[in-house]
Amino acid sequence: MDVNKNSYTFTFAAVMVIVVAAMLSFAATSLKPMQDNNIRLEKMQNILSSINIEVSREEAEEAYDKYITKEVVINNSKEVSGIAAFDVEMSKEVAKAPMERNAPLYIADKDGETYYIIPMRGKGLWGPIWGYISLEKNVSTIYGATFDHKSETPGLGAEIKGESFTSLFPGKEMLEDNGSFTGIQVMKGNASGEHQVNGISGGTITSVGVQTMISDCMKSYVDYLKTVKTASAGTMEDNRLATIDQ
Amino acid sequence: MAEVQEVKKERESLFSKKNRKLITDPLNDSNPITVQVLGICSALAITVKLYPALVMSLSVLFVLSAGNVVISLMRNLIPNRIRIIVQLVVVASLVILVDQVLKAYVYDVSKELSVFVGLIITNCIIMGRFEAFALGNTPWKSFLDGLGNGFGYAWILLTVAFFRELLGSGQLFGFQIVPESWYLSEGGFYSNNGLMLLPPMALITVGIIIWVQRSRNTELIEEN
Numbered sequence: 001m002d003v004n005k006n007s008y009t010f011t012f013a014a015v016m017v018i019v020v021a022a023m024l025s026f027a028a029t030s031l032k033p034m035q036d037n038n039i040r041l042e043k044m045q046n047i048l049s050s051i052n053i054e055v056s057r058e059e060a061e062e063a064y065d066k067y068i069t070k071e072v073v074i075n076n077s078k079e080v081s082g083i084a085a086f087d088v089e090m091s092k093e094v095a096k097a098p099m100e101r102n103a104p105l106y107i108a109d110k111d112g113e114t115y116y117i118i119p120m121r122g123k124g125l126w127g128p129i130w131g132y133i134s135l136e137k138n139v140s141t142i143y144g145a146t147f148d149h150k151s152e153t154p155g156l157g158a159e160i161k162g163e164s165f166t167s168l169f170p171g172k173e174m175l176e177d178n179g180s181f182t183g184i185q186v187m188k189g190n191a192s193g194e195h196q197v198n199g200i201s202g203g204t205i206t207s208v209g210v211q212t213m214i215s216d217c218m219k220s221y222v223d224y225l226k227t228v229k230t231a232s233a234g235t236m237e238d239n240r241l242a243t244i245d246q
Numbered sequence: 247m248a249e250v251q252e253v254k255k256e257r258e259s260l261f262s263k264k265n266r267k268l269i270t271d272p273l274n275d276s277n278p279i280t281v282q283v284l285g286i287c288s289a290l291a292i293t294v295k296l297y298p299a300l301v302m303s304l305s306v307l308f309v310l311s312a313g314n315v316v317i318s319l320m321r322n323l324i325p326n327r328i329r330i331i332v333q334l335v336v337v338a339s340l341v342i343l344v345d346q347v348l349k350a351y352v353y354d355v356s357k358e359l360s361v362f363v364g365l366i367i368t369n370c371i372i373m374g375r376f377e378a379f380a381l382g383n384t385p386w387k388s389f390l391d392g393l394g395n396g397f398g399y400a401w402i403l404l405t406v407a408f409f410r411e412l413l414g415s416g417q418l419f420g421f422q423i424v425p426e427s428w429y430l431s432e433g434g435f436y437s438n439n440g441l442m443l444l445p446p447m448a449l450i451t452v453g454i455i456i457w458v459q460r461s462r463n464t465e466l467i468e469e470n
Contacts, residue, residue, distance in 0.1 A: 003322070003323060003324070003325050003326070004325055004326055004327065008325060009325040009327060009328055012323065012324070012325055012328070012332075013328060013331075016332065016335060017335070020335055020339045023339065023343075024339055024342055024343065027342075027343055027346050027347075028342075028346055031346045031347065031349070031350040034350035034351070035346075035349045035350050035353075038349070038350070038353035039353075042353070057353075057354075155444070
């Protein structure tokens with residue numbers, strides 16, 4: 001057999017491609033459920049770590065069920081039903097205008113305190129960045145933050161993932177005292193006040209990406225969170241009145 | 247005609263001296279990293295810690311030995327004109343397979359290795375062995391050659407990772423080796439060498455290994 005004939009070469013290439021394609025698609029399909037589960041558990045870990053609960057991958061599901069008491073999807077400042085918040089893909093939602101997004105919100109109960117966890121997604125220098133920010137009951141003070149990235153430069157932009165950066169966020173305020181939304185400014189050093197944090201030297205574009213991401217993603221939530229705040233303040237007021245009545 | 251001659255040839259034992267040399271040579275005399283200076287990029291990028299270096303070494307070991315066997319089995323069927331493409335397809339499919347398995351079973355490590363598993367495809371060691379060895383030798387010999395070169399790659403990676411993790415973060419495989427009480431923050435005298443965590447130190451460590459190797463094995467020193 002002449003292995004250098006044209007017809008043989010074509011047949012060989014065709015058979016090879018079919019065999020390889022079949023083999024790889026079989027492997028990819030059979031491993032998909034395990035890979036998806038890993039991604040799901042990692043998402044749970046990230047959500048929990050924004051309220052300072054660090055768990056291993058194995059414990060993630062149990063802890064998630066324990067701490068996350070409610071998941072809601074917000075569209076144009078109203079809760080929508082029929083959509084599972086956990087399954088909402090932020091990458092698709094951030095492409096829409098803030099008020100048209102299906103924005104997921106996770107409500108956590110840790111040691112009797114309520115926290116609101118907001119998923120974020122935006123652009124870094126080289127690719128997408130994302131994270132979770134948890135707000136305290138007053139829906140303004142940041143309780144915890146966690147960020148991650150796809151392909152930022154190690155040692156520079158990739159540092160948004162590190163504790164040295166995320167630890168700057170707790171205690172900062174999202175809203176002004178009068179209730180208007182300000183967000184967090186990432187500064188080139190000399191950050192001061194309750195709306196500013198220091199950026200990463202050498203990672204300016206990624207740092208600014210974080211700032212843009214926060215202000216862009218928060219837009220879908222601010223109005224809803226304010227209604228939550230007034231509602232809970234109202235119940236507190238009612239409770240107080242009830243106590244006085246007694 | 248050729249087949250008749252092959253039968254007459256004396257059967258070589260599985261671990262003859264020649265076959266054993268296929269494994270031992272790449273460990274030292276023809277080491278893919280330190281002597282042939284191939285596959286350096288991954289040695290620099292993923293040797294900050296021992297665990298990813300180990301996973302990377304095992305991946306390369308698998309891709310290299312399995313690919314060598316596959317290419318060797320097909321060596322009389324591959325049309326000469328498309329042999330490089332065939333080699334690329336074989337290495338690419340094996341690498342994709344490894345990547346999928348890592349994502350399913352050791353997700354954290356696969357995230358840490360990120361693009362470097364994919365980059366095994368472009369690792370010159372692998373295409374080099376396919377082209378230079380597997381295309382002209384029997385499957386068993388090619389398998390041994392793959393193992394030898396894989397181990398040659400692995401021990402350099404693990405050695406570099408050992409020193410980088412120990413001096414850079416005081417740990418081995420994530421376990422604290424340097425006692426906590428030695429650290430400056432605990433009132434001691436020791437501090438981790440942050441430079442060890444950066445890629446340039448991997449290059450310098452590989453350089454030191456090459457230096458040590460050549461001073462012990464003078465045959466490797468080139469004449470100027």
